[in-house]
Amino acid sequence: MFEKSTWIKLPRNVVVGHGVLDDLGDVVADLSVAGRPLVVTSPTPNDLVGDRVRAHLGGDPATVTVETAGFGAVERVVDAAEAESATYLVGLGGGKPIDTAKMAADRLGLGFISIPTAASHDGIVSGRSSIPEGDTRHSVAADPPLAVVADTEVIAAAPWELTTAGCADIVSNYTAVEDWKLAHRLQDVHYSEYAGELARMTAELLVESAGSIKQGLEESAWVVVKALVSSGVAMSIAGSSRPASGAEHLFSHRLDRIAPDRALHGHQVGVGSIIVAYLHEGEKGMWRNIRDALDVIGAPTTAADLGFDDETIIEALTTAHRIRDRYTILGNGISEAAAREAAVTTGVI
Ligand SMILES: NC(=O)C1=CN([C@@H]2O[C@H](COP(=O)(O)OP(=O)(O)OC[C@H]3O[C@@H](n4cnc5c(N)ncnc54)[C@H](OP(=O)(O)O)[C@@H]3O)[C@@H](O)[C@H]2O)C=CC1
Numbered sequence: 139m140f141e142k143s144t145w146i147k148l149p150r151n152v153v154v155g156h157g158v159l160d161d162l163g164d165v166v167a168d169l170s171v172a173g174r175p176l177v178v179t180s181p182t183p184n185d186l187v188g189d190r191v192r193a194h195l196g197g198d199p200a201t202v203t204v205e206t207a208g209f210g211a212v213e214r215v216v217d218a219a220e221a222e223s224a225t226y227l228v229g230l231g232g233g234k235p236i237d238t239a240k241m242a243a244d245r246l247g248l249g250f251i252s253i254p255t256a257a258s259h260d261g262i263v264s265g266r267s268s269i270p271e272g273d274t275r276h277s278v279a280a281d282p283p284l285a286v287v288a289d290t291e292v293i294a295a296a297p298w299e300l301t302t303a304g305c306a307d308i309v310s311n312y313t314a315v316e317d318w319k320l321a322h323r324l325q326d327v328h329y330s331e332y333a334g335e336l337a338r339m340t341a342e343l344l345v346e347s348a349g350s351i352k353q354g355l356e357e358s359a360w361v362v363v364k365a366l367v368s369s370g371v372a373m374s375i376a377g378s379s380r381p382a383s384g385a386e387h388l389f390s391h392r393l394d395r396i397a398p399d400r401a402l403h404g405h406q407v408g409v410g411s412i413i414v415a416y417l418h419e420g421e422k423g424m425w426r427n428i429r430d431a432l433d434v435i436g437a438p439t440t441a442a443d444l445g446f447d448d449e450t451i452i453e454a455l456t457t458a459h460r461i462r463d464r465y466t467i468l469g470n471g472i473s474e475a476a477a478r479e480a481a482v483t484t485g486v487i
Pocket residue numbers: 180181182183186207231232233234235237255256258259260261262264266267268269292293295296297300303379402403404
């Protein structure tokens with residue numbers, strides 16, 4: 139008897155383009171969400187476009203500002219939503235407020251709208267929240283946003299490094315998918331051909347456009363946002379972050395534990411991806427293509443670019459497998475000698 143089933147949750151509306159923040163009222167009407175919104179944001183996005191967003195939302199919005207990601211922040215948002223009798227949430231900003239809003243909305247059983255102000259990573263569309271806790275990180279299933287409203291005018295005006303971080307997060311899909319296939323072969327982890335291919339193809343298309351992704355061009359924000367949407371959809375199809383998060387993400391999450399806020403998520407996973415590609419395929423593999431694509435985009439390719447010393451990179455590589463129960467090329471841990479060899483050969487240290 140055929141017993142397979144799947145439940146793919148996707149946003150209902152994805153609105154991307156110049157000035158689309160001004161369409162927010164129409165988006166809200168189209169979703170049939172009513173009542174009072176709670177805007178979950180962080181200081182800079184709130185200063186930049188908070189008032190504009192609140193004006194278009196209507197319904198006397200309340201606001202909560204998140205400065206640090208974590209379960210504490212989620213609790214604060216849940217409490218604020220209850221105190222303010224909010225009927226839906228709006229995540230406005232980078233990954234920190236969007237992930238916090240996503241998880242709080244899930245806890246409250248409310249819908250939420252994602253309004254990224256930076257194209258810094260692929261969580262803007264996905265049904266996953268990535269929440270740090272102590273020495274580990276939880277990739278928590280949550281409902282994806284009801285709608286995503288990505289204004290390329292706002293995103294293009296954000297610091298360029300946020301966009302290059304988003305690009306690097308997409309490029310890292312190459313190694314994430316290789317790790318997923320490996321886990322499928324060695325550990326019988328379920329692999330979705332559609333999600334894996336979509337994530338890989340998204341990375342490929344972005345690398346092909348790398349030369350035309352340039353600071354100051356709104357078109358570049360458009361290209362990157364579309365790739366982030368596609369990668370988020372791959373995660374929704376997979377029902378996990380597997381298509382976009384492998385050993386390079388474990389490495390980045392470990393760096394976050396060792397030195398929080400030193401470098402951007404996307405930049406760390408990009409450098410991790412260079413090393414992880416080398417671990418997968420050795421000297422003649424994809425690692426050079428990944429490094430060159432990151433280089434063309436202007437994303438970091440070395441420890442020094444990220445602001446880490448060599449020993450921190452080695453520590454993160456040799457302990458990254460402990461971050462969470464996710465089988466990757468790192469297996470049960472790689473030796474210090476192997477980590478050093480990979481990092482030196484790829485020029486990361
Ligand atoms: N759920 C998922 O699938 C994924 C989740 N993530 C998570 O997302 C987080 C990282 O996201 P990231 O966006 O880098 O982090 P942040 O939300 O911290 O944003 C990075 C920085 O950019 C600032 N900022 C945001 N928008 C603008 C703008 N338009 N102009 C100027 N500055 C701006 C923020 O300001 P301020 O300091 O005021 O906040 C912050 O300093 C991590 O926690 C990561 O794990 C990452 C990938 C996928």
